Amino acid sequence: MSDSATNLEELKKLAPPVELQRAPVVEGNQGLGWLTDKLSVFAEGKTPKWWLALFLPAAFAGTVIFPICLFYQISVGVGAWGNNHPVMWGLDIVNFIWWVGVAHAGTLISALLFLTKQHWRTTIGRMAEAMTVFSVMMAGLYPAIHTGRPWFDWFMFPVPNSNALWPQFKSPLMWDVFAVNTYLVVSSLFWFMGMIPDFAVFRDRSTTRVRKAIFSFLAMGWTGSARQWHHYEKAYMVLCGLCTLLVFTVSSIVGLDFCTSQIAGWHATIFPLYFVIGAVFCGFGMMLVILIPLRKWCGLENVITMSHMDKVAKLALVAGLIIDYIYAMEFFIAWYSGDTYERWVFGHRIFGHTYIVLGWMLIGINVGVTQLLWFKKIRSNLLALFIIGVLINIGMWTERFVIVVGSLYQEFLPANWGKYMPTMWDIGLYIGTLGAFFMLYLLFVKFLPMIAISEVKGVMPAGDPHHPLGGAKKEDRA
Amino acid sequence: MSEKTIPSSKPYGLMAEFDTPGDLLRAAEKVRDAGYNRWDVFTPFPVHGMDKVMGLKNSLVGWVSLAGGAFMFLNVAFLIWFSNAFEYPLMVGGKPMFSAPMTFVPAYIMLIMGAAVGALIGMLGLNQLPRLHHPLLDHKRFALVSRDKFVMVIGAMDEKFCVTGTKELLESIGGANVEIVEDKE
Numbered sequence: 001m002s003d004s005a006t007n008l009e010e011l012k013k014l015a016p017p018v019e020l021q022r023a024p025v026v027e028g029n030q031g032l033g034w035l036t037d038k039l040s041v042f043a044e045g046k047t048p049k050w051w052l053a054l055f056l057p058a059a060f061a062g063t064v065i066f067p068i069c070l071f072y073q074i075s076v077g078v079g080a081w082g083n084n085h086p087v088m089w090g091l092d093i094v095n096f097i098w099w100v101g102v103a104h105a106g107t108l109i110s111a112l113l114f115l116t117k118q119h120w121r122t123t124i125g126r127m128a129e130a131m132t133v134f135s136v137m138m139a140g141l142y143p144a145i146h147t148g149r150p151w152f153d154w155f156m157f158p159v160p161n162s163n164a165l166w167p168q169f170k171s172p173l174m175w176d177v178f179a180v181n182t183y184l185v186v187s188s189l190f191w192f193m194g195m196i197p198d199f200a201v202f203r204d205r206s207t208t209r210v211r212k213a214i215f216s217f218l219a220m221g222w223t224g225s226a227r228q229w230h231h232y233e234k235a236y237m238v239l240c241g242l243c244t245l246l247v248f249t250v251s252s253i254v255g256l257d258f259c260t261s262q263i264a265g266w267h268a269t270i271f272p273l274y275f276v277i278g279a280v281f282c283g284f285g286m287m288l289v290i291l292i293p294l295r296k297w298c299g300l301e302n303v304i305t306m307s308h309m310d311k312v313a314k315l316a317l318v319a320g321l322i323i324d325y326i327y328a329m330e331f332f333i334a335w336y337s338g339d340t341y342e343r344w345v346f347g348h349r350i351f352g353h354t355y356i357v358l359g360w361m362l363i364g365i366n367v368g369v370t371q372l373l374w375f376k377k378i379r380s381n382l383l384a385l386f387i388i389g390v391l392i393n394i395g396m397w398t399e400r401f402v403i404v405v406g407s408l409y410q411e412f413l414p415a416n417w418g419k420y421m422p423t424m425w426d427i428g429l430y431i432g433t434l435g436a437f438f439m440l441y442l443l444f445v446k447f448l449p450m451i452a453i454s455e456v457k458g459v460m461p462a463g464d465p466h467h468p469l470g471g472a473k474k475e476d477r478a
Numbered sequence: 479m480s481e482k483t484i485p486s487s488k489p490y491g492l493m494a495e496f497d498t499p500g501d502l503l504r505a506a507e508k509v510r511d512a513g514y515n516r517w518d519v520f521t522p523f524p525v526h527g528m529d530k531v532m533g534l535k536n537s538l539v540g541w542v543s544l545a546g547g548a549f550m551f552l553n554v555a556f557l558i559w560f561s562n563a564f565e566y567p568l569m570v571g572g573k574p575m576f577s578a579p580m581t582f583v584p585a586y587i588m589l590i591m592g593a594a595v596g597a598l599i600g601m602l603g604l605n606q607l608p609r610l611h612h613p614l615l616d617h618k619r620f621a622l623v624s625r626d627k628f629v630m631v632i633g634a635m636d637e638k639f640c641v642t643g644t645k646e647l648l649e650s651i652g653g654a655n656v657e658i659v660e661d662k663e
Binding site for chain 2: 182223
C-alpha cells in the first residue's frame with residue numbers, strides 16, 4: 001500500500017498542470033466496489049416516488065391514448081389525419097423524421113465516440129443507446145401506418161407471393177424500409193450485447209431467486225474470462241463501426257426520400273447531409289432533456305458530471321452550427337438558382353403567411369438559441385441546458401414541419417394550393433408515441449443496468465494495470 | 479450423460495484472487511512462464527495487456543462478421559436482380575432494369591445488418607454462450623469477479639497441475655484465498 005502511495009505521489013509530479021488535465025470520468029471515485037454499488041443500486045432499490053409520478057402519465061399515454069389513436073386511424077383510414085391534397089405528408093412524416101433524429105445522437109455518442117476513444121462516453125453511452133432503440137421503434141411505426149392499409153405492409157418486404165409482387169428497389173422509400181429495420185435490429189443488438197457483462201453483475205448481486213433467475217438467463221453464463229472479453233471487445237468494436245455507418249446512412253436515406261422528388265424545397269443535393277446533422281442535433285437536445293433530471297434523481301451526479309453535460313452541450317453546439325450553415329446555404333442556393341418555384345418556397349418560409357410563425361421559430365431556436373451554448377456560464381447551468389434541450393427538440397420538430405408541409409402546401413400550380421392542419425388524431429398519436437417512449441425509457445432505467453458498469457470500470461485509474469491505483473509498480477513503468 | 483445419475487464431483491481447478499489488474503497481470507506472466515497452458519483469468523472488465531500475456535491471437539469475430547456482411551450484400555444484390563430484372567422486369571423512369579448503383583444502397587444496408595448479426599453470433603459462438611452451467615458460477619467467492627476482484631483459475635486438466643504444487647505457486651505470486659473449485663455434475 002505504501003509503495004503504491006509513494007508511486008502515486010511521483011506520478012502526480014509528472015502530471016501536466018491542472019488546467020491541461022482531463023476531467024475525471026467519475027468524481028470522488030472510491031474504488032471499483034464502490035462504483036459497482038453506485039451504478040447498480042438504483043435498479044435494485046425501492047421504486048422512488050418521482051419514478052411513479054413520471055411513469056403513470058407516460059404509461060397512460062403509451063397504453064391508452066396510443067392504442068386508441070392507432071385503432072381509430074387504422075379502422076377509419078388515413079383520412080382521420082389532416083393529410084389531404086396537396087399536403088399528403090403531414091405530421092406522420094414529420095414525426096417519423098423527428099424520432100429517427102432523436103435516435104441518431106444515441107448511436108453517435110455510443111458508437112462514434114467509442115471509436116474515437118472518448119472515455120467520458122462510458123457513463124452516458126448506455127442511456128444514449130436506449131434512447132436510440134426506443135425512438136427507432138416509435139419512428140418505424142409511422143410509415144407503417146401511413147401506408148393506409150397496414151395489413152398489407154408485408155408487400156414492402158421481398159416475400160415470394162402468389163401475386164408475383166416484388167418491391168420496387170429503385171425507390172428510396174423502399175430503401176427506407178430496409179434502413180429503418182436494420183437500424184432497429186442493429187441498435188438493439190448493440191444495446192443488448194453491451195449489457196451482457198452488466199447482466200452478469202446484476203446476477204451476482206441478486207438477493208432474490210426471481211432476480212437471480214432473470215439475470216442468469218439474460219447474462220447467458222457470462223463469466224468474464226479473458227478469452228470471453230477478448231472476443232467481446234472485438235465484437236463490440238465491429239458493432240461500433242457498423243453503428244457509426246448507420247448514423248450516416250439511415251438519415252441520409254430519409255433525406256433521399258425528399259431530394260429525389262421534384263418538389264421545390266425538397267429537390268436539393270444537400271438533403272442527406274442536412275438530415276444527418278439535423279438528426280444528431282435533435283438527439284443531443286433529447287440527451288440533455290433525459291440526462292439532466294436522471295443524473296439528479298438517480299444520484300448519479302458523480303458519474304454523469306458537469307464535465308459530461310458540458311461536452312454534450314458542446315457537441316450540440318457543433319451540430320447546431322453546421323445546421324445553421326446548411327440553412328444559410330439552402331436560402332442562398334434557392335436565390336442563386338434563379339428557379340422561381342424555389343425562390344417562392346423559401347421566400348414564403350420567412351415572409352409568407354400561413355406557416356410564418358413556424359419559419360421564424362425555426363430560425364429563432366436553431367440559429368438563435370443555439371448560440372447561447374457558446375457561453376460557459378450557460379453550459380454550467382443545468383436549468384438553462386434543460387430548457388435549451390427542450391427548445392432544440394421543438395426547433396427541430398418545427399424544421400421538419402417547415403420542410404415537409406411548407407414545401408407541399410404551395411406547389412407548382414396555384415390552383416392546387418391548400419392548407420394543412422393536424423387533427424386531434426395526429427396530435428393524439430404523437431402524444432401516444434411520446435408516452436410510449438418515456439414509458440419504455442423509465443422501465444429501462446428502473447430495471448436494467450442504465451450505465452455500462454464494466455466499461456466505466458475499465459477507464460478508471462483503478463482499472464488500468466499501468467496506473468499505480470491499478471496495482472502497477474515502479475519497475476513496470478520503467 | 480451417465481454422470482447425471484450418479485452425482486460426482488471432480489476438481490475443476492484452483493482459483494486465486496487478486497486485488498488489482500496490475501497484480502493479476504504480473505501473476506499471469508509468472509504462471510505462463512511456469513509452463514501452464516490451461517489457465518484463464520476472470521475480470522470485471524477487459525484488462526489491457528492480458529491478451530498479449532495469454533498469447534491470444536486476433537479474435538475470429540471480425541471474420542464471422544465479414545462473412546455475415548458479405549453474405550447479405552451478395553444475396554440482396556442477387557435478389558434485386560432476380561426480382562426487378564429477371565422474374566418480373568420492372569421499368570421505372572426509363573432506367574436500366576438492373577444497374578450497380580441502384581443495388582448498392584439496399585445491399586449495403588443489409589450488409590450492415592448481416593455483419594452485425596454475424597458479430598453477435600460470432601462472439602457468442604466463440605465464447606460458447608449461452609451456457610447453462612459453469613463450475614465457477616457455483617463458487618461463492620466467484621461472484622466477486624463482477625464486482626472488484628480479479629481471479630485466476632488454473633485448470634485441473636493442465637498437464638502440470640498438482641494440487642499442492644500449483645497452490646504453492648499461486649500463493650507465491652500473491653494470490654489470496656487459493657481454493658479448489660469443484661465441478662459438480
